[in-house]
Amino acid sequence: MCNQMITTENYNTQMTLLPEIEEKEPRKRQLAPTFKPYDNRQILPIFDIEALIPENHVARVVDEMVEAVPDEHLFSHYKGGGRSSFHPKMMLKIILFGYSQKVYSCRRIETLIKESLPAIWLAAGQQPDFRTINEFRGERLKDLMDELFEAMILKLIEDKYITMENYFLDGTKIEADANKYSFVWKKATEKFEAKLREKIQETLQHIHELTQLEAGTEPKEDKQITEVSESDLETVAKEIEEKVEELTEKMENEPDTNTRKEIRKQRGQLKKSLKLIRENFLPRIAKYKEQNEIFGDRNSYSKTDKDATFMRMKEDHMKNGQLKAGYNVQMGTENQFILYYTIHQRPTDTRCFIPHLEKLSSTSLPMPKTVIADAGYGSEENYVYAVGDEKEQKFDFLIPYGSYIQEKTRKYKNDIKNAKNWTYLEQDDYFICPNGRKVPFKKYQNKKNRSGYEQSFKIYECEDCTDCPLKAQCTKAKGNRQVHWNTVFEEMKAKAKTALECEEKATIYARRKIEVESVFGHIKGNRSFRRFSLRGLDKVHIEFGIVALAHNILKVAGIRQLLSEDPEKNIKASGEERLIFLHLLYFRDLSDSPFFCVLHVLKSQVCGYSVFSERQRSHSIKCDSICSFTV
Numbered sequence: 010m011c012n013q014m015i016t017t018e019n020y021n022t023q024m025t026l027l028p029e030i031e032e033k034e035p036r037k038r039q040l041a042p043t044f045k046p047y048d049n050r051q052i053l054p055i056f057d058i059e060a061l062i063p064e065n066h067v068a069r070v071v072d073e074m075v076e077a078v079p080d081e082h083l084f085s086h087y088k089g090g091g092r093s094s095f096h097p098k099m100m101l102k103i104i105l106f107g108y109s110q111k112v113y114s115c116r117r118i119e120t121l122i123k124e125s126l127p128a129i130w131l132a133a134g135q136q137p138d139f140r141t142i143n144e145f146r147g148e149r150l151k152d153l154m155d156e157l158f159e160a161m162i163l164k165l166i167e168d169k170y171i172t173m174e175n176y177f178l179d180g181t182k183i184e185a186d187a188n189k190y191s192f193v194w195k196k197a198t199e200k201f202e203a204k205l206r207e208k209i210q211e212t213l214q215h216i217h218e219l220t221q222l223e224a225g226t227e228p229k230e231d232k233q234i235t236e237v238s239e240s241d242l243e244t245v246a247k248e249i250e251e252k253v254e255e256l257t258e259k260m261e262n263e264p265d266t267n268t269r270k271e272i273r274k275q276r277g278q279l280k281k282s283l284k285l286i287r288e289n290f291l292p293r294i295a296k297y298k299e300q301n302e303i304f305g306d307r308n309s310y311s312k313t314d315k316d317a318t319f320m321r322m323k324e325d326h327m328k329n330g331q332l333k334a335g336y337n338v339q340m341g342t343e344n345q346f347i348l349y350y351t352i353h354q355r356p357t358d359t360r361c362f363i364p365h366l367e368k369l370s371s372t373s374l375p376m377p378k379t380v381i382a383d384a385g386y387g388s389e390e391n392y393v394y395a396v397g398d399e400k401e402q403k404f405d406f407l408i409p410y411g412s413y414i415q416e417k418t419r420k421y422k423n424d425i426k427n428a429k430n431w432t433y434l435e436q437d438d439y440f441i442c443p444n445g446r447k448v449p450f451k452k453y454q455n456k457k458n459r460s461g462y463e464q465s466f467k468i469y470e471c472e473d474c475t476d477c478p479l480k481a482q483c484t485k486a487k488g489n490r491q492v493h494w495n496t497v498f499e500e501m502k503a504k505a506k507t508a509l510e511c512e513e514k515a516t517i518y519a520r521r522k523i524e525v526e527s528v529f530g531h532i533k534g535n536r537s538f539r540r541f542s543l544r545g546l547d548k549v550h551i552e553f554g555i556v557a558l559a560h561n562i563l564k565v566a567g568i569r570q571l572l573s574e575d576p577e578k579n580i581k582a583s584g585e586e587r588l589i590f591l592h593l594l595y596f597r598d599l600s601d602s603p604f605f606c607v608l609h610v611l612k613s614q615v616c617g618y619s620v621f622s623e624r625q626r627s628h629s630i631k632c633d634s635i636c637s638f639t640v
């Protein structure tokens with residue numbers, strides 16, 4: 010059993026040098042190297058693996074969080090009888106631990122539970138194979154994920170890590186597990202479908218002429234075949250088949266050779282049309298129908314993952330703006346904990362706001378007091394949703410609108426074409442333009458946007474713009490200048506502006522970039538989760554849920570590690586440095602100041618993170634994102 014080549018004895022022995030060498034260099038005293046006793050073949054009994062796991066290790070937080078989930082939540086999704094399954098808590102723990110260690114593949118999780126001590130402890134020495142892990146992740150968690158996520162967020166609220174008061178909302182696009190050349194475009198499908206319909210009409214017209222000829226009547230040129238459905242085409246095909254049989258019978262009974270030849274020719278033409286219908290038209294109609302169903306209200310999808318939509322990603326290594334199949338992940342955070350998330354197939358954030366918050370309100374989680382988001386969410390529809398009924402406002406919001414920053418510029422304030430800079434007389438409901446002319450109210454106009462939301466505009470039109478010296482600067486219209494005034498949106502914008510200009514609320518808004526953006530930066534940049542491994546909306550929802558849970562667990566472990574009194578070896582920070590770190594935590598609201606950037610560097614040294622190398626790794630991530638995360 011013992012390795013004869015490497016023995017404890019050999020290493021412990023201080024060997025003397027050979028006499029010849031000693032003779033050559035007598036003045037220099039040389040000693041042989043010494044080593045600690047080592048024998049990897051020696052039996053090393055481990056009685057308690059748990060004792061080997063450090064106190065604030067992530068595995069312990071994983072264990073604690075999963076154990077906090079009530080058993081009935083997990084067991085209710087299992088049918089009774091049959092062969093016993095692996096315990097859902099064990100499966101959940103190893104998957105969460107794997108994701109916390111940047112291990113996103115089931116084969117690598119399988120390796121982890123064989124090789125990593127914390128994973129062996131979490132799995133209690135059991136070794137489910139990658140298929141079992143994958144089945145649990147993709148299928149079992151489908152029904153479980155939402156309940157599980159809610160249970161964990163409620164535990165975080167209970168432990169006072171989060172309060173759900175401020176909800177920092179933002180979205181990011183993550184690549185789907187699909188080839189970037191597997192696209193199907195809606196416009197292309199529509200074009201091909203229109204061409205097919207044309208060809209079908211031509212063929213049916215030809216068949217109609219043939220059957221009339223065969224019946225001995227003159228073909229009517231004015232016969233127009235209208236839109237044909239799949240079932241109509243099937244009926245036509247059956248009629249042709251009957252006709253072909255009739256002609257075959259007629260041909261067999263025909264004694265005259267020339268007439269027989271004529272019938273055969275007619276039959277051949279009908280057979281050709283029949284083949285075209287059966288082998289070309291019908292399968293293509295079915296294909297386009299299926300494609301249109303998959304599109305829904307999207308403009309594209311991927312053949313590999315049909316739920317993925319082609320979107321422009323931030324990570325564009327080829328720098329050619331190529332669209333890639335992906336999903337839009339909407340996420341709310343507080344203290345850099347992920348509070349809730351939803352997966353969307355739309356690339357823009359604006360139209361994800363209402364579905365995201367509607368889904369949040371349907372859960373058992375408390376609704377946030379204030380929702381903080383960037384200008385991408387500042388639409389009339391979203392503002393109206395946030396305000397709710399006049400008596401009961403759903404939540405407070407800190408969301409700027411698209412032109413919020415621009416409106417503050419001198420150029421905007423001096424621009425004569427902006428009706429906002431004109432004088433408005435409320436009593437008589439008209440504007441006075443920069444040329445001193447009246448712009449009175451003309452009519453109301455309603456417009457529907459893509460999501461079906463109806464916006465109401467008041468249209469004002471200048472009395473006479475002819476010979477106006479300012480016309481070139483004021484409008485491009487040939488006639489009189491019109492002003493389209495959206496009263497509701499303007500009111501909402503004024504409300505949003507007032508809130509953002511309040512000092513206390515502006516401080517909360519300033520936290521947005523170190524809150525949600527840094528979490529995205531951490532997940533995509535530091536934890537290298539840039540692509541889903543599972544396909545389909547349901548499974549992608551599960552996978553991001555695991556990523557989010559692993560992220561929250563890492564945050565808890567990080568905070569515990571930081572606040573622990575025990576001077577463990579793995580805490581790099583000395584007492585003084587940790588003090589700086591804790592102060593950084595406290596003053597993170599000042600993160601916009603240059604002083605904070607200097608502290609970032611200090612902080613990065615404390616936690617052993619290299620700010621600059623991380624920064625290089627993900628170019629879309631700001632300095633804040635990386636540094637503020639490490640806690």
Ligand code: SF4
Pocket residue numbers: 442443444445446448471473474475477478479480483484489490
């Ligand atoms: S173009 Fe018409 S609306 Fe504009 S400044 Fe001249 S008169 Fe007034």
